[in-house]
Amino acid sequence: MKDIVADRLNKIEDLEQRKLLKNIMTSVFLNLVDYQEEMNRKLEEKVFNEITGTTENLDIYVTVCSRDELDPIHEFLYPMIPGDAEKKNCNMTDIISRLSAKEEVHLLTLFLQCDFVKSKELINSQRAFHGEMITTEGQYRIQVSLQQNKTYMDEIEKLYNVFQKNSIPWRTVNHPYANKFFDAVLVGCEGTLKEEEEIQEIRINLEEYEEYKRLNMVPLWNIARIELKNQGFPIPAMDKVNFEHILSLRKPGVEHGYLIDGEEEMIKYIKRTPEELIVVSPQEKSGSWNVLKVTQPVSSKSADLAYELISNKRKNSFMDAFIRKQAITVRAKGEISRIACSFEATQDFELEHVEIKEQEGKATETYDMNPFISDHVRSEKDKKVMKLRFRASDNSFIRHDILSFLVSEIQMYFPEYKCEGELS
Template identity: 35%
Template sequence: MKDKIYEKINNVENLKDRALLKELLSEVFIELYEHSENMYSSLENRVFDEIEYTQQNYSVYTSIVKKQDFDPIHYFLHPMLEEDIKDKEYDLKNILDTIIENKQVNMFKVFLNCDYLIFKDILESDMKFKGNIKTNKNVYKAYFKIKTNTQYKNQIYRLYQMFIKNNIPWTTINSPYISRIVDVVLIECEEGIEKDEIIQEVNVDFADVGKYIEYDMVPTWNIQKLTLKSTGFPMPCEDRINFEHIVSIKNEGVDNGYLVVYDNEDINHIRHTKDNLMITGEIEEARDWDIFKILKIKESKLDKYSYELVSNSKKVSFIEKLSNKNKVNIKTKAELIRTINSFEVSKYVEFKDIKIVNITDDLKEETYDMNSFIIDEIRDQDYSKKLILYFTLKENDCFIIRDLLSFIVSQIQLNYPEYKCEGRLI
């Protein structure tokens, strides 16, 4: 471009006009041209620096472990709730005030090691269990019930919100163990207990259900909560309204997945580069940022899990990469089978058949929706048809097999919103 300009200038025969034109172009046009070139080059670099989404970097692994066996320095797994690794303390005053108001009090959590259908029957039976509360002064009779715990589901919902806000595609979290966590609630207590007493033990006789009960269990996942500082000062954007904040992830490991955690509306865009998170918003001052770090799994000979480590990870293949890139929802049986077999968890079950039936089909449901917190305001929830997926076991039956099936069906449900999807073992 510059060569053409100089060629045109040299073709001007009048020397005074040539000098004037040369001075004008040198001071104005060339400066403008170079500025445009630099800005275009900068934009090009920003586009190419932004890394492509890689599903493996955002694969979530889950398991469960006894509190006494939990490793606080484990490189990979962290508790879903920090309170699970702390000693339980009871506020007797609050418990008594709640009982007086005829309200139930959450005392502690237990894990039921049983099949989903058995667990479902136990919950639906609404059984009442005898027990006692031992204080530093006396032992008091009490009655308890169990109810579904929602804390872990809320954690996954929080994670879902951050995936959406960070423009990262959502994949159902394979979380079979949290569905078996229940709250043990106090519904009645013998009179005479004083507010200044200290609770030492809470004992519950779970009767026939007791064979499934496990205490002090800690659901875990490969998500670590971090606080990272901005690198340098925020750079003002060209619109003079927004600022770009740079958060370095180089020291944390560039192979992991990262999500910026926020609730306000001051952040407009988040970009991921190889070494940084680029956060654009109306925030003028440098600040600390809350981050979800999704740790990438590593092979270790020292790792031993009491309960199966499961994930929503997919098998790496050319077709899977192409599907992720194009984001086209192809509704054929072949694509349905490909989607099912793309998940690592497909090693447990084998797809056999598919049927579309009336919603009035009253056979007992064997699966549940792991994405029930997603509210789709466009889709009509009054389904007219069910999409039933039939599977057989590939390996020996395990107590979470219907939960693993629920994970697969929940992901299929996202692709087939017009049906109510269910899974069944044959």
């Protein structure tokens, strides 16, 4: 509008009239234009904030690194299991007692840097591999089998339960590294182990999988466990039964996301403001609350990572945010394509074809990243399969895992089908 006014004024040839009109416009009209533009900006900001909701700072970022390269004071990445930061040693006494009780003996955990299809072949083969256990008194030839380590998937399930307690919609955690950890389980040993021996080294030959083997790897994410104390005394809630516990977010940082982790019966609901969490609870005494801090990433720190930093962050799109607010899912290929393109991590994937077919029981290229979410309304065996074929320009070892994330997200929009993905 200001440009239009300036253009019209410049076309007035009479300088006296131009000066007079310019003074009038500057003193009255342009101030009104500034006010209107500011009000429009605030209205637009309000609409966008209402559509975006409270989950924009709850994006989960993940990666993996060697224990030797783990930074204990990293600004936003922390071990999924805090104990992983410490080196774990096998205890001979514990091994012997477990063998005597005919229990499984887990010697070590390793990371396989290979594609999901390759690791699935290994799981299905149930093979045994040869190795050596070197102790202070000699060495033993051993046989081990590899079992998929579920520890980190269990942590994601715990996170899902925390989201439910906080009444926040769940978004699949895009953790392509979590299912690539395997436990080496002792299945055979030549010789008799002695309790006084100390294990110095365990060597395992994975044969054709040896090139993918990585030891002492630690999965990381941007979730820190902290405690927050009440700000003052609890205030009686409006229902005159519960109490409001006010937790200030200024010290840990208002720019981060926060989730209350506590007993479900102690959390009625949670109110959020930019600088506070208000927990409505039957607990009448002041105290500390366990909180999961979802730290926002620092771009300069992510550039030095050996493995790619992956997230479930959605692209900043008003249309996507608006559609998510609606309770209706459009059953169309275009809608599936929109969902697939709405995440930053899936920019290299393009939907090619959607096919509805009967279940065939064949091996699939994807897996469910939300196995802890069950459908209590429909029978899994009666569902038809929605086969989603994608084209991917990415050729990394986690591409099938990213595809599994995509399919798992689409599955939540189409629970009446069993969604499976494949790459063309």
